[in-house]
Amino acid sequence: QARLVESGGALVQPGGSLRLSCAASVLALDAYAVAWFRQAPGKDREGILCISKHDDSTTYGDSVKGRFTISRDLAKNTVYLQMSTLNFADTAVYYCAADGGRECDEILRGSLYGTDFWGKGTPVTVSA
Numbered sequence: 001q002a003r004l005v006e007s008g009g010a011l012v013q014p015g016g017s018l019r020l021s022c023a024a025s026v027l028a029l030d031a032y033a034v035a036w037f038r039q040a041p042g043k044d045r046e047g048i049l050c051i052s053k054h055d056d057s058t059t060y061g062d063s064v065k066g067r068f069t070i071s072r073d074l075a076k077n078t079v080y081l082q083m084s085t086l087n088f089a090d091t092a093v094y095y096c097a098a099d100g101g102r103e104c105d106e107i108l109r110g111s112l113y114g115t116d117f118w119g120k121g122t123p124v125t126v127s128a
């Protein structure tokens with residue numbers, strides 16, 4: 001059974017850094033674009049970053065550009081989200097998603113139901 005599992009969520013102080021992992025089982029991530037989404041309390045799910053399956057080009061959401069980066073380690077079949085300069089607005093449940101058919105622009109701005117696989121999410125809380 002194909003599965004994505006996020007990990008690394010934690011309580012972190014403002015200004016701190018955190019790295020989240022998205023590990024894939026059964027499916028091979030080199031065949032998928034992978035995106036990170038987040039859902040803050042009381043808000044809609046937001047696409048924040050995506051890495052292409054073709055050339056490792058990345059697409060950023062405005063809210064995290066310059067602070068968050070996405071990377072992929074094919075040997076580990078894992079995608080990472082490196083977060084820095086965290087602030088209170090970054091508090092959310094973070095999800096990874098894999099899409100074998102769409103490009104990153106469409107993944108982030110399009111329907112949430114179009115993505116092939118979703119993880120269950122990992123919570124990040126930014127608090128002093």
